[in-house]
Amino acid sequence: MKILNDYKAILIGASAGSLKIITNILTALPKDFTIPILIVQHRRNGADGIMAELLNDHSQLRVKEADEKEKIRAGTVYLAPPNYHLLLEPDLTLTLTIDERVNYARPSIDVLFETAAESCKEKIIGIICSGGNTDGAFGLQQIKLNKGITIVQNPETAEVKSMPLAAIQAANPDYILSPEEISSLLLTIHENQKSHEFEY
Amino acid sequence: MDSSKKIDAILEAETSTLDYLTESLLSVVFEKYGYDFRNYSKAHVKRRLLNRMRLSKLESISMLQHQIMHDSSFAIQFIKDLSISVTEMFRDPDFYLAFRDRVVPILKTWPYIKIWHAGCSTGEEVYSMAILLKEEGLYNRVQIYATDFNNDSIKQGKEGIYSVENIKKYARNYQASGAKGTFSDYYHAQYDSAIMAPSLKKNIVWANHNLVTDADFTETQVIVCRNVLIYFNKELQNKVHHLFNSSLVKGGLLCLGDKESLQFTDCSHNYEALSKKHKIFKKLYLQ
Numbered sequence: 001m002k003i004l005n006d007y008k009a010i011l012i013g014a015s016a017g018s019l020k021i022i023t024n025i026l027t028a029l030p031k032d033f034t035i036p037i038l039i040v041q042h043r044r045n046g047a048d049g050i051m052a053e054l055l056n057d058h059s060q061l062r063v064k065e066a067d068e069k070e071k072i073r074a075g076t077v078y079l080a081p082p083n084y085h086l087l088l089e090p091d092l093t094l095t096l097t098i099d100e101r102v103n104y105a106r107p108s109i110d111v112l113f114e115t116a117a118e119s120c121k122e123k124i125i126g127i128i129c130s131g132g133n134t135d136g137a138f139g140l141q142q143i144k145l146n147k148g149i150t151i152v153q154n155p156e157t158a159e160v161k162s163m164p165l166a167a168i169q170a171a172n173p174d175y176i177l178s179p180e181e182i183s184s185l186l187l188t189i190h191e192n193q194k195s196h197e198f199e200y
Numbered sequence: 201m202d203s204s205k206k207i208d209a210i211l212e213a214e215t216s217t218l219d220y221l222t223e224s225l226l227s228v229v230f231e232k233y234g235y236d237f238r239n240y241s242k243a244h245v246k247r248r249l250l251n252r253m254r255l256s257k258l259e260s261i262s263m264l265q266h267q268i269m270h271d272s273s274f275a276i277q278f279i280k281d282l283s284i285s286v287t288e289m290f291r292d293p294d295f296y297l298a299f300r301d302r303v304v305p306i307l308k309t310w311p312y313i314k315i316w317h318a319g320c321s322t323g324e325e326v327y328s329m330a331i332l333l334k335e336e337g338l339y340n341r342v343q344i345y346a347t348d349f350n351n352d353s354i355k356q357g358k359e360g361i362y363s364v365e366n367i368k369k370y371a372r373n374y375q376a377s378g379a380k381g382t383f384s385d386y387y388h389a390q391y392d393s394a395i396m397a398p399s400l401k402k403n404i405v406w407a408n409h410n411l412v413t414d415a416d417f418t419e420t421q422v423i424v425c426r427n428v429l430i431y432f433n434k435e436l437q438n439k440v441h442h443l444f445n446s447s448l449v450k451g452g453l454l455c456l457g458d459k460e461s462l463q464f465t466d467c468s469h470n471y472e473a474l475s476k477k478h479k480i481f482k483k484l485y486l487q
Binding site: 067068069081084087088089090095096097098099100111114115118119 | 219241242243244246247250284286287427430431434437457459460461464
């Protein structure tokens with residue numbers, strides 16, 4: 001697996017049993033982390049803003065809910081708002097839509113992963129964490145087809161295994177890792193990207 | 201290799217020319233059928249387009265384009281794929297609560313009120329507004345124009361028939377929206393469907409209007425356009441905001457969706473926020 005030095009975004013798809021892993025990953029990343037992070041976490045409607053606040057307290061990065069037509073930036077984590085799908089455009093702006101649910105979910109992981117893969121091709125990193133459904137499997141497969149980096153949380157370490165298992169089966173991911181290994185891989189990619197930036 | 205894998209493999213090979221082909225396809229749709237999706241969100245259009253190819257087992261965008269050019273019923277299906285028809289009654293109940301609190305007192309000072317629901321889809325939000333206005337004693341003073349570019353949606357809206365299953369969900373929204381009546385008084389249920397009361401339909405005019413290509417409405421007091429502009433790119437959003445600005449009377453009200461704003465448009469200085477949280481804006485008297 002060749003690691004590039006200009007990834008546009010890291011996508012995290014998360015459902016039941018994922019909050020702790022997301023918190024751990026975000027805690028491990030430094031303030032100057034070079035790649036924007038986009039998270040789709042399945043959750044109940046009406047939990048407006050609370051999750052962003054919660055994660056913000058645990059991270060050196062800025063965590064916020066995604067705004068319509070906002071351009072993604074390094075050092076920032078964007079959460080899909082409840083009841084909207086999150087899409088990544090080729091110009092790296094975010095689109096929110098109210099299209100029908102996908103895999104019974106809105107936001108759906110597949111929608112973000114599929115549009116990001118289409119918009120940024122190989123320059124996307126997709127991560128599927130713990131969850132009790134199959135959302136994200138198709139999206140991760142699209143990232144793999146576009147030659148991005150595909151990572152699935154090791155089902156052995158997942159509180160709920162069906163989402164990682166479905167993603168492994170559909171996408172044959174590049175990495176199957178524990179939460180700690182996911183954090184250190186992201187740090188390696190970050191260091192690689194950062195040292196490349198200093199060359200200029 | 202199963203067919204979906206095969207399509208994916210071909211799509212992969214086609215990737216580099218995909219953007220060009222998408223643009224050309226959208227030009228064909230516009231020239232032949234008059235629907236202009238060229239300034240829609242690229243990510244949205246592409247997702248819908250690839251989805252249609254998978255569903256119809258078309259292996260290339262050229263094949264999709266061929267089908268669209270030569271089969272008008274297929275083209276209509278494709279246009280439907282790109283249009284947004286997801287809606288519900290009293291969607292975001294808080295908005296209706298804010299409308300009752302902040303907008304209704306203003307409407308009460310006007311003898312005649314023209315309300316434009318732009319991009320009304322199948323009409324659920326139009327009936328929500330009709331119910332609200334009835335409960336606030338304003339219905340007899342209003343004319344509601346409900347417009348969409350999709351004729352099927354307009355037809356459904358005009359009929360006002362919805363599934364009973366959905367109506368149950370809408371009843372919960374209605375209760376949370378500052379309801380002053382009983383939801384079941386506004387429809388008549390039979391078997392699996394519910395038809396909206398004729399008294400709600402009386403002052404609603406249903407019409408075809410395309411925000412992308414058609415002209416403005418004049419002398420409008422209230423424009424409701426929620427979760428439509430999110431599908432457009434910035435340029436088109438800006439263009440439609442000019443259309444809204446010229447359609448509204450001074451002091452008129454613009455209601456947008458939860459995640460929409462006037463920020464980054466040319467028209468942001470022409471309005472003040474009546475409720476920032478619920479995206480209700482008032483057009484300034486001095487511009």
